[in-house]
Amino acid sequence: MTSFPKSFWTANVTELFERAAYYSMASFVVIYLGQLGLGDYLPSTLNGVLWTLVYFLPVLSGTIADQIGFKKSLIIAFVLLFSGYFMMSFPVFIQGKTLSPNIEKEITSGIDTVIPILIAILLIGIGGSFVKPCISGTVQKTSSGRATLAFAIFYMVINIGSLTGRGVAYLVRTRSSLTYIFVVASICAIVALLIVLFFYNDPEKELNLQTTNRPQKSIKEILLNMILVLKNVRFALFLLVTSGFFFLYAQVYNVLPLYLKKVLETNPPVDLYTMANPLVIVFFQLIITRLFGGLKPIVSIIVGIVIISLSMAINIIPLFLEGGVYRDFLSIMPLGSLFIVMTVALIAFGELFASARTYEYIGALAPKGQEGLFLGYANLPMAIGALLGGPVGAFIFNEIMCKNATKLDNGLLRLDNRSATLGWVILMLIGFASAISMYLYNRWITRHRAE
Known part of the structure; x- marks a missing residue:
């Protein structure tokens, strides 16, 4: 396993912190938004939109990552993710809103609460959509003919990150308040960003691979392929x-x-x-x-x-x-x-x-x-x-x-x-x-x- 190149391991550690960030808050999103006064339906709808962005947008973001490079794409991704997690906490930490102990049926929050949450959902969805194609692409390119083992490690790292994020979030929020799950997520996103900035290299650069001169796809071509x-x-x-x-x-x-x-x-x-x-x-x-x-x-x-x-x-x-x-x-x-x-x-x-x-x-x-x-x-x-x-x-x-x-x-x-x-x-x-x-x-x- 030590013969995998450095970018393979830095990509996996980056993925661990990204998954820790996401799952530190994922289990509580609908509860948090409900207690913030968004009613019975808007929290679930917004959470659905978030997951949709994360799983649909890689069709576009994966192509962009291929064109500008994985490292630049990951830097953009974690800046967006940090900003998104911060914006999720904005109504409480910046605007001074308080969480209701119960989730009420009607929407009691105003547009000043809804807008930061909508921005947060977009930032997390767009940022998250860049991560998976970049990390899985790095794993594929650095697998050195051992793709099965490489992706087994990758899949294990995802679940370790998931466990870590949930565990740390539990320890933090039970000693403070629910909103601090977004502090955990933000810190994990910053750590991932620092790993990318100082340790991660594009696999082609590290392995001196010849980059294929395939034609770059425009957004129009991507949409035509979708059709x-x-x-x-x-x-x-x-x-x-x-x-x-x-x-x-x-x-x-x-x-x-x-x-x-x-x-x-x-x-x-x-x-x-x-x-x-x-x-x-x-x-x-x-x-x-x-x-x-x-x-x-x-x-x-x-x-x-x-x-x-x-x-x-x-x-x-x-x-x-x-x-x-x-x-x-x-x-x-x-x-x-x-x-x-x-x-x-x-x-x-x-x-x-x-x-x-x-x-x-x-x-x-x-x-x-x-x-x-x-x-x-x-x-x-x-x-x-x-x-x-x-x-x-x-x-x-x-x-x-x-x-x-x-x-x-x-x-x-x-x-x-x-x-x-x-x-x-x-x-x-x-x-x-x-x-x-x-x-x-x-x-x-x-x-x-x-x-």
């Missing part, structure tokens, strides 16, 4: 079918935090609970790959979608047990929170089955000679799922799960069991519909190829 890809009916249908999986994945940062904050606990440690996701990936990635790597991509994807669908349904169980969701579990957490942690863990298992194999399936689906072009759009289902998952997830939670709920003295909502069950069943059925659609789509594609 070319989306005009492919088979691929457009695939994007829609698989977006159901990512719609449910998006609820880890939408419905689940809202359920924890508004139903289960007045001050839930969402950052600790969502650690179940990277922990499962770190400990079970190799095992799942070894045991089930031989499955056909389509089978693996469908298994992943079914798992994530069932992860929603298990939250029905504590509703009907003695003591309900508030029943104490080992003096650690309410029983309902335990099932949310289990949901997050199961979603990670679903991710292990579905996410990586999606790239393989797209590669086989793309027309010959256009595999690279089509793989560049592999993250579009995540963008679609996040964009819809924000507002639709908020609707399912607020209008279905919380229907006929009663407010307790501590501000929490005691849900009507039938309404709560219906909400979780709807989420499960969205996943099942995606799995069935994926199966039918694959049969149609197989028949189409045979003809």
Whole structure:
């Protein structure tokens, strides 16, 4: 492993701090915005827009990074990210706004609060969209013919960064206030910027590689390529079918935090609970790959979608047990929170089955000679799922799960069991519909190829 060049390791350390920055605040975005007075729907919608920007814009930012160089692109990215994390805290630290202990239904904040948040979302989304193509591109170029090992290290670093960010954010916010998660994110972004400035070099420069004189693409050409890809009916249908999986994945940062904050606990440690996701990936990635790597991509994807669908349904169980969701579990957490942690863990298992194999399936689906072009759009289902998952997830939670709920003295909502069950069943059925659609789509594609 020591034979990997310096830029490989500096890229991975940079990625660690970038992921630490993002995940130090990701689990609390909808809660923070809700407590800031943005109501029931705007926090989820804005969070969905943020994830959409991060996963859609690499189509453009990756091309720009190729043209101006990875180092310059990363410097721009971390300046934008630092600015974005700072702007998220602007209403509290600069304007003197206070966070409400509860999330109220109506919007109580004015435009002076909304504008800094909108700017923050744009800055974080644009900045974040530059990082992944630059870091993964560096890993690819410096892998020295050992791409499998290189990307295994890269994937492990991502999850270590995720764990680190959540853990540090928990320690800081429990000793200060929720807004300080953005201080953690800002500091991590600054550290990443300093690493890039003083230690990172473009891989071509470090390895004395000849840069290919490929023609630079204009924005017009990028948009034309996008039209070319989306005009492919088979691929457009695939994007829609698989977006159901990512719609449910998006609820880890939408419905689940809202359920924890508004139903289960007045001050839930969402950052600790969502650690179940990277922990499962770190400990079970190799095992799942070894045991089930031989499955056909389509089978693996469908298994992943079914798992994530069932992860929603298990939250029905504590509703009907003695003591309900508030029943104490080992003096650690309410029983309902335990099932949310289990949901997050199961979603990670679903991710292990579905996410990586999606790239393989797209590669086989793309027309010959256009595999690279089509793989560049592999993250579009995540963008679609996040964009819809924000507002639709908020609707399912607020209008279905919380229907006929009663407010307790501590501000929490005691849900009507039938309404709560219906909400979780709807989420499960969205996943099942995606799995069935994926199966039918694959049969149609197989028949189409045979003809």
